[in-house]
Amino acid sequence: MARPRVLSGIQPTADSFHLGNYLGAVRQWVTMQETYDAFYCVVDLHAITVPHDPAELRRRSRVAAAQLLAAGLDPERCTVFVQSHVPEHAELAWVLNCLTGMGEAGRMTQFKDKSAKQGESAASVGLFTYPILQAADILLYQADRVPVGADQKQHLELTRDLGQRFNHRFGETFTLPQPHILKEVEKITDLQDPTAKMSKSSSSPQGILDVLEAPGTLRKKVMRAVTDTGTDVLADDDNKPGVTNLLRIQSALTGTPIPELEARYAGQGYGTFKKDVAEAVVEAFSPIRERTEKLLANEAELDRLLAIGAERAGAVARGTMATVRDRIGFLPRA
Numbered sequence: 001m002a003r004p005r006v007l008s009g010i011q012p013t014a015d016s017f018h019l020g021n022y023l024g025a026v027r028q029w030v031t032m033q034e035t036y037d038a039f040y041c042v043v044d045l046h047a048i049t050v051p052h053d054p055a056e057l058r059r060r061s062r063v064a065a066a067q068l069l070a071a072g073l074d075p076e077r078c079t080v081f082v083q084s085h086v087p088e089h090a091e092l093a094w095v096l097n098c099l100t101g102m103g104e105a106g107r108m109t110q111f112k113d114k115s116a117k118q119g120e121s122a123a124s125v126g127l128f129t130y131p132i133l134q135a136a137d138i139l140l141y142q143a144d145r146v147p148v149g150a151d152q153k154q155h156l157e158l159t160r161d162l163g164q165r166f167n168h169r170f171g172e173t174f175t176l177p178q179p180h181i182l183k184e185v186e187k188i189t190d191l192q193d194p195t196a197k198m199s200k201s202s203s204s205p206q207g208i209l210d211v212l213e214a215p216g217t218l219r220k221k222v223m224r225a226v227t228d229t230g231t232d233v234l235a236d237d238d239n240k241p242g243v244t245n246l247l248r249i250q251s252a253l254t255g256t257p258i259p260e261l262e263a264r265y266a267g268q269g270y271g272t273f274k275k276d277v278a279e280a281v282v283e284a285f286s287p288i289r290e291r292t293e294k295l296l297a298n299e300a301e302l303d304r305l306l307a308i309g310a311e312r313a314g315a316v317a318r319g320t321m322a323t324v325r326d327r328i329g330f331l332p333r334a
């Protein structure tokens with residue numbers, strides 16, 4: 001039987017992925033390439049929904065792709081590609097735009113959050129239709145599952161609604177995808193403000209652990225992470241959010257269950273514990289950083305790998321779009 005298909009996307013909006021991206025998305029993607037027919041996409045079309053610098057976008061798209069490959073995505077086992085290399089994303093997005101109600105799009109909470117930052121009227125129409133482009137990404141590949149963070153649930157619901165609407169109006173065309181949400185994804189928080197999510201847009205540099213940063217800096221940030229009053233290394237979201245976050249990080253990176261870690265550090269205070277968390281982070285990130293640097297040093301090779309991905313993705317996308325064009329009533333080109 002054919003493997004179920006997954007598709008996911010990540011924005012090239014930073015010079016490095018951070019720990020939240022790594023645990024919440026990238027590492028999960030690497031595992032899923034073994035059991036799914038997996039498509040992973042650097043979503044540069046989404047990245048221009050807010051003001052951007054062209055040279056920076058180009059660099060960050062390569063950095064994002066290189067980190068995905070460096071983290072273990074294998075072009076022999078999955079398809080890694082850049083969204084803008086497959087023009088069908090924008091084409092299907094247009095069709096779906098025309099099936100989406102203004103009110104429906106206006107209910108997307110992420111747009112409300114993101115546009116509030118710039119002032120609602122300064123936000124682009126592209127930012128408003130961002131979730132519809134995301135729906136196109138997913139439906140184009142007939143994905144069965146979409147590995148994402150819990151904050152993407154509403155976008156997945158919209159994707160299913162739009163797929164279903166198209167199917168009802170124009171005939172069965174799209175697979176309706178299920179979200180694939182991991183618990184720990186929701187839980188990595190800012191080292192300086194452990195009640196807030198670790199996030200590129202809202203965390204301070206001291207609150208974020210970047211995959212590509214130097215081991216010395218990573219160690220410093222962990223050692224300076226906000227811990228809580230008391231000395232016990234115990235998981236307790238309400239009273240010890242800082243320690244709990246570090247426990248989650250160490251547990252996720254080393255595979256050791258939290259109760260086992262609690263027992264290990266009983267009576268030892270925070271110092272030893274934090275040192276070990278720092279080492280776990282450095283050990284996880286160093287090989288990825290080194291491989292990323294190697295890939296970025298050979299741009300031609302990186303671009304060749306991305307062209308292979310674009311070819312495979314394009315073949316699927318063209319197939320879906322041919323059906324969509326026909327169903328929607330576009331005239332075939334002679």
Ligand code: TRP
Pocket residue numbers: 007008009010011043046133134137138146147148149152
């Ligand atoms: N909106 C997603 C995020 O911020 C990124 C994304 C774009 C995506 N297209 C996608 C995720 C398609 C899954 C599938 O995380």
